[in-house]
Structure formats: C-alpha cells, structure tokens
Amino acid sequence: MTEFTYAVDADGVATITWDLPGKSMNVMSLAGISELEALIDKAHADAAVKGIIITSGKPDFAGGMDLNVIAQMKDGAGDDPAAGLFEGIMGIHRLERKIELAGMDRKTKQGGKPTVAALPGTALGIGLEIPLACHYRIAADNPKAKIGLPEIQVGIFPGAGGTTRVSRMLGILAAAPVLLEGKMLDPKAAKATGLIDAVVPPGDLLAEAKAWVLAAKPADLVKPWDQKGWKMPGGAPYHPAGYMTFVGANAMVHGKTMGVYPAAKALLSAIYEGALVPFDTALKIEARWFTHVMLDPTSSAMVRSLFINKQALEKGAVRPQSVPDQSVKKLGVLGAGMMGAGIAYVAANAGIEVVLLDASQESAEKGKSYSETILDKGISRRKVTAEKKAEVLGRITPTTDYAMLAGADLIVEAVFEDPKVKADVTQKAEAVIGADCIFATNTSTLPITDLARASQHPDQFIGIHFFSPVDKMALVEIIKGKQTGDRAVAKALDFVRQIRKTPIVVNDARFFYANRCIIPYINEGVRLVAEGTEPALVENAARLLGMPLGPLQLVDETSIDLGVKIAKATRAAMGDAYPDGAVDEVLFWMADQGRIGRKSKSGFYAYDEKGKRLGLWDGLAERYPHADPQPVLTEVQHRLIMAQVLEAVRALQDGVLTDIREGDVGAILGWGFMPWSGGPFSWLDRIGAARAVQICEGLEARHGARFAAPELLRDLAGAEETFYGRFAPAPAVAA
Numbered sequence: 001m002t003e004f005t006y007a008v009d010a011d012g013v014a015t016i017t018w019d020l021p022g023k024s025m026n027v028m029s030l031a032g033i034s035e036l037e038a039l040i041d042k043a044h045a046d047a048a049v050k051g052i053i054i055t056s057g058k059p060d061f062a063g064g065m066d067l068n069v070i071a072q073m074k075d076g077a078g079d080d081p082a083a084g085l086f087e088g089i090m091g092i093h094r095l096e097r098k099i100e101l102a103g104m105d106r107k108t109k110q111g112g113k114p115t116v117a118a119l120p121g122t123a124l125g126i127g128l129e130i131p132l133a134c135h136y137r138i139a140a141d142n143p144k145a146k147i148g149l150p151e152i153q154v155g156i157f158p159g160a161g162g163t164t165r166v167s168r169m170l171g172i173l174a175a176a177p178v179l180l181e182g183k184m185l186d187p188k189a190a191k192a193t194g195l196i197d198a199v200v201p202p203g204d205l206l207a208e209a210k211a212w213v214l215a216a217k218p219a220d221l222v223k224p225w226d227q228k229g230w231k232m233p234g235g236a237p238y239h240p241a242g243y244m245t246f247v248g249a250n251a252m253v254h255g256k257t258m259g260v261y262p263a264a265k266a267l268l269s270a271i272y273e274g275a276l277v278p279f280d281t282a283l284k285i286e287a288r289w290f291t292h293v294m295l296d297p298t299s300s301a302m303v304r305s306l307f308i309n310k311q312a313l314e315k316g317a318v319r320p321q322s323v324p325d326q327s328v329k330k331l332g333v334l335g336a337g338m339m340g341a342g343i344a345y346v347a348a349n350a351g352i353e354v355v356l357l358d359a360s361q362e363s364a365e366k367g368k369s370y371s372e373t374i375l376d377k378g379i380s381r382r383k384v385t386a387e388k389k390a391e392v393l394g395r396i397t398p399t400t401d402y403a404m405l406a407g408a409d410l411i412v413e414a415v416f417e418d419p420k421v422k423a424d425v426t427q428k429a430e431a432v433i434g435a436d437c438i439f440a441t442n443t444s445t446l447p448i449t450d451l452a453r454a455s456q457h458p459d460q461f462i463g464i465h466f467f468s469p470v471d472k473m474a475l476v477e478i479i480k481g482k483q484t485g486d487r488a489v490a491k492a493l494d495f496v497r498q499i500r501k502t503p504i505v506v507n508d509a510r511f512f513y514a515n516r517c518i519i520p521y522i523n524e525g526v527r528l529v530a531e532g533t534e535p536a537l538v539e540n541a542a543r544l545l546g547m548p549l550g551p552l553q554l555v556d557e558t559s560i561d562l563g564v565k566i567a568k569a570t571r572a573a574m575g576d577a578y579p580d581g582a583v584d585e586v587l588f589w590m591a592d593q594g595r596i597g598r599k600s601k602s603g604f605y606a607y608d609e610k611g612k613r614l615g616l617w618d619g620l621a622e623r624y625p626h627a628d629p630q631p632v633l634t635e636v637q638h639r640l641i642m643a644q645v646l647e648a649v650r651a652l653q654d655g656v657l658t659d660i661r662e663g664d665v666g667a668i669l670g671w672g673f674m675p676w677s678g679g680p681f682s683w684l685d686r687i688g689a690a691r692a693v694q695i696c697e698g699l700e701a702r703h704g705a706r707f708a709a710p711e712l713l714r715d716l717a718g719a720e721e722t723f724y725g726r727f728a729p730a731p732a733v734a735a
Helices: 030-045 068-076 081-101 126-133 150-154 162-170 172-179 187-193 202-215 240-257 262-274 279-294 297-314 338-349 361-380 386-394 419-430 448-454 486-498 514-530 535-544 551-558 560-577 581-592 619-623 633-653 660-671 680-687 689-703 711-719 723-727
Strands: 004-008 013-018 051-056 115-119 136-140 198-200 330-334 353-357 396-399 410-413 438-441 461-466 475-480 502-507 605-607 613-616
Touching (some): 030 081, 068 081, 115 126, 162 262, 172 262, 187 198, 240 262, 262 297, 297 660, 297 680, 330 419, 338 386, 410 419, 419 438, 419 448, 448 461, 475 486, 486 502, 514 633, 680 689
Parallel strands (some): 136 198, 330 353, 330 410, 353 396, 438 461
Antiparallel strands (some): 461 475
C-alpha cells in the first residue's frame, strides 16, 4: 500500500503527496515513515531536483501518529521494549533531520535542496513535527484547520522533534501554550505564534510553495540552531532571564498537574536538558524522555481511554449495527432554559434545523438569545464570522406552538425535573409528531422507564443526559429504558456524533452512571467536614489526586439547593435504606443559612460580588469544629477515591454499564475523574484488585458498609484478573 506519491515537474520541483488509502485523514505508520524517507533520499540524490514540496492529497495534512506504531515499536524489541521505542523514535528524528539538513554540505552549508510544507488543512502531532523540520511552512487560509501538538492532552508529549524544535524556535514562554497546554490554532493564529511562515488562499497553496522553493537561497535552508553562535530565545537555563523562566515554568506545571502527570514533567525535563547541549544531542534527550513516558502506566492508561477508547465510542463502537443511518435533520427541543438553549445551540451549530419550544414566546426567544451570546463571543475572538452567526441563528425557530414540531425526526425534552411536567409535554408533542419520531428526555436523575409510561411508543423513548454547560461539556450519557429499542439507541448515538460529542450508553437505574458516582464523591467530602476534618484538607486531598474540583467546590458549582432537592427525593424513594443522613444535616443547614453555592455568592466557599472564590468559608469551623488529630492525607484520599470507584464497579456489576470503555471515558469526561489514571477501571487495574479489596476492608471497618468491596471486585482479586483483562473488547487493547 503506497502512502506517498512522488512527482517531479518541468522546473525540477519534486512534490511528495501524502494520501493514505482508505482513510479520510492521514496518520503516520511505520511503513509511511520508511516510504517518506526513501522519497526524500530519492529527491536529494536526483541532480534534476531543485527542491521539494511535501503536501497532502486530502483536505487536511495529517492527524498525527497511528498509536499502534508505538505498540509495534515495543513488540519489535522483544524483551527490551525501551530499546525498541527509543530506536523507533530516533528513526523518525533521523528522517526529519535529513529533511532539515537538505543534503547540504555540513561545513559549507551549501548544496542543499529547499523543502517546503504545504498544508491544506489540519496538521497535528507528527503532522506538524514533519513540517517543523522543513525550511518553510505555508498553510491554506482554512479557518476550520487546526494546527498544533495536542499530545499532552492524552498523557504523552511531542516526541518526534516537536518539543525540541518548538522550544528553540519560540523560547519556553511562547512555546508553553503549544507544548504544555496542547493548544490547537487556526492557520492565522499559528502564523502569529511563529509555527507557520505564511498563510495563503487555498487555491494558491501549491503555487506559493513552488515559488518559495525556486527562490530559496542557501541561507534560507540553515535553521537557527545550526548556525554558529545561536542562542535560545528568552535565555537558556543558566542565563539570568532563562533561569527565572525555567523556575517559573516548573512551578506553573507542578501547580497545574499536582505532580500526577508524568508527561508534563518529562516534557520540561527534555526542554531543560536539551537547551544545554547541541541540537542533535537534544533530539536524543527528547527521545529518551518520550520513551520514559510511553512506558509509564499513566501514559498508557490515558492514551487508551482518552484516545483509543474515546475515538472508538465516537465512531459507534456500541451502536446497533443492524440499524441504518439515523442522522437528525429536524430537532425539536422542549424547554428553552439553560439546558434546552444549550442543546439548541450545539444542534444548530452542527447544521441541524431546530424548533425551540417553551410555554411563552418570551422564554423561547430568550433561549435563542443564548446562542447569540455564544456566537457574539466567538466573533469577538475572531473564531466566528458574522455570516456564520446569521446561519446558525437562522436554523433556530423559537415558538410556543407544538404544531411547529411536525416533521421533526428527534425530540429532546429538557423541561423541569418533574415527572408530571415531563409527561404533559411528552403527550402534547406526540400529538403532532410523526409515528417514527424518536423522543428523548434530558434528565439527570429520573428513571427513563417510568417517564416512558407517558409515551405511546416506549420503544422509541430514550434518555439523553447532557452535562452543563452543554456547549462546553464533551460527554453525553444515553440511557436505555426497559422498552427502548435499537433504533432509538442508534438515533441518539448518531445525533451525538453530529453535534461532535462523546457518547456512552447505559441501562436505566437510579442516577444512571455519572451522577451515581459523582454524588458519593460530594457526599464523602461533606461527611468528612461533618466529622471535623478541615475543609482545606478535604479539598487539597482531592486536588492532589488529580481531581479538577474538590467535593466542596463541586457542590458549590452545582448548587447546594440542588443537592438538597436530590437528597429529599432519594430519601423518599429509599426510605429506611437511605444512607446519607449525616450529609443531609450539613447540606440542609447550609441551605437554611441561604448559602446555596456560587450562584448565591455564598456556600462552602466565600465569594466576592463578581462570584470569584475568595477561600473556604470561616463559618464552617464554628458549626463543625476541627478534630484533633486530623486524619492522615492518604485516609482522606482513599475515602474520596473509593466513594467514586466502588460505585463504578457496582454499576458494571449491576449491568448499568455494559462496556468498561464507557465507564472510564465517561468518568473522565463527565466529572473529571483523575484523568491521569485513565478512569476508575484503569486505576483499579493499576493498583490491582487485591490491593483495592484490602483498602476497602480497612475503610469498611473504620467508616461503614458503604466501603464494602463489591462481589465483582472480590472475584477479580481471587482470580488474579484485571477489569480490562476480563471485560475489554478486542479493539480497546490495541495500545
């Protein structure tokens, strides 16, 4: 299979075109690396070739590396995977260095062949690292294109030359957003940053590339770091300015990662050590640190969950295959509050016609204005055009008339969490929609099977749980009621794919999956405070685990009065089996004080008039005096982490979860469960089921039955098995 084509025109310009057969996006393979190197050698050896253009035969340049390449490098080395990885990465470095040095005489810097990267669209990961080795980079003016090195977001870092080249091109300060945050830029922003040299109209891309090749002078081919006397922008580590920069960068990274993300630490080490040595040695250092990270279980787990499993779910891994395409053409949204307005926006932004219905025209119009506000922000940041705004808003029709729902192929109901209100709008909508229209309810707690009783077609009734704010949260939880049919599931999944979010599918149960795990986390934090644990210890213990929000901050953000409402409903449903009376005492007291969270500018935290957190509220200590002694950090952490993890295991054991990939991906995207761990099941596999049971037994003895190890966990411990070893579908273990 040929991944690159080669052609030389009458002017002596060789064009190497990357066009991976059968794929919509180019990704680099081992075969591709070898093929590209052979073509570079061919061009350098041909006296008739004056220069080289590297481009793509697809609308985009490349999406990065096929991560199976990493597995192949490891496997190919047998008992020494580190050596296999290091040599494989160094092979990529040698290819890129060959492009960079252009076949020139190393002493005279003469005789080289200029190489330009012509990027028609997105260039990510190695799809940018190869262009960085070229002598000039031209991008088409394509506002949808993304240019960057996002590896840090999935637990690795740019290890194919990107770290060394970007830090030396831009200096550590300017490189930080690109390398440490993985920011993806449009072509004009990439040019402003310095990653791209020119942005041209799409139709002029290859002509401009050829013109540059033919006009290039020998000096244009010598990278700054290959010139005598080169100094790192902003200063090297032992330069006064550079010293302060590296000290600050180290503090910033540790403050953001809490030391639980090895890739960020390794990236900084590669930059720091690489800045002290010549360029070719720096590439070896980068390859060494990249190898170190790739062999770390944290990176393996993150890659599996945030790349392989996430991608599999987005491509329909759990979709009923017998059902034909169910793409949504016209969507009805019932309820124009925050959730309904957000759903309307993401659908309209994805090209779907939307009818946004509410009880009053004023409310419906207000819901539409939510989209206008988001689009105006996009315009102010130059990410949205006025034409795009008009186009999106033109797809949203605000109304009070149910007849406007006629012709819709999907309804999403997003009214109050009241079964009677939901039943009423369900019946009104079904009176006008077609018999084949799928009806979805957006609910975070109410059982789907019960709500489906109001429908004439329970097999076409499904739950779609969006997280707030809808436009920012990546996860959508799809819930099957007892009578929900395959077509409804396929419709929901196809809709989520259209709006470019990540779905998980779960079976109906109280709180479904995400809230089932979030609520115990919040409750355990509140319970600790009631016992006299210092709130700062509770919050910092969570952050040191890698949780984005401590449980007290999380309940402030979601609102304490909502917690009270959920508690009352749960207590009514469970009766004497209700386990959280100690938590209610705290939450109900807070609500009685009028401290209901950030929205009231008062909760577990104190806030200023603009809603900015000022610190934990001092009044908590008066009501719940601090115990002496305080619990040790690991005890607090084990309680907070096991509160979540054990519910995930019970959800799998009870059949609420049917795929552990969804359990891990849903946990990270839904409530930010320790992303470094790869998710609750990946974390349990990392420490081992036997160790997890041991922790549970200690916690159960000290704090009660809520920490009892589920039977499934004990079974795995006894059999010395892992969750992924027993439950993972074959595609999920490719990494």
